[in-house]
Amino acid sequence: MIKQPFTVLMAEDNTADIMSAERAWKKYKIANPLKIVKDGEECLDYLFQRGKYSKPDSAPQAGLLLLDLKMPDRSGLEVLHHLRESGHGSPVVMITGEPNLETATDAVRIGAFDYMSKPIRRDNILRVTNNAIQHKRLLDEKNRIEAEKERYRQNLEAIFRSVGDAIV
Numbered sequence: 001m002i003k004q005p006f007t008v009l010m011a012e013d014n015t016a017d018i019m020s021a022e023r024a025w026k027k028y029k030i031a032n033p034l035k036i037v038k039d040g041e042e043c044l045d046y047l048f049q050r051g052k053y054s055k056p057d058s059a060p061q062a063g064l065l066l067l068d069l070k071m072p073d074r075s076g077l078e079v080l081h082h083l084r085e086s087g088h089g090s091p092v093v094m095i096t097g098e099p100n101l102e103t104a105t106d107a108v109r110i111g112a113f114d115y116m117s118k119p120i121r122r123d124n125i126l127r128v129t130n131n132a133i134q135h136k137r138l139l140d141e142k143n144r145i146e147a148e149k150e151r152y153r154q155n156l157e158a159i160f161r162s163v164g165d166a167i168v
Contacts, residue, residue: 005032006063008129011043011079012036012095013071017120024122032133040074043067044082062090063136064129069096069103077106084111089139091132095120
């Protein structure tokens, strides 16, 4: 079974940064589709399939999020905090034009995969995106193995119960 590449969702309100990311996607032939939303609220609407994203197929599941730190409506940190509280586990890369240690620490503490400063350099976004995509694949594989292990455990318990019932 061939898996379709998952979507990368970028929440960014700066047109120049959006264009830079789109150029990197084309230049490096990144197979994962890039979807752009303009603010934190639209990002949450997309991820939780609300509003204009409520129809099936209007918002393919995002396997990686690129979140601008400062956006209209909700900041990237607010979006990240909401995602982690709701159990959304896709890797999140925070992007900021005003990098500082405190913000980077907060982002990682809340659950960001990485933290990247603007201007977005194509080689940097490629490296971070590839690392996050690999991380996502490993998480998916781990979850698949854990689910398989749980099914195996349940099957063994059922066998042992039936054997125990036959002995008695």
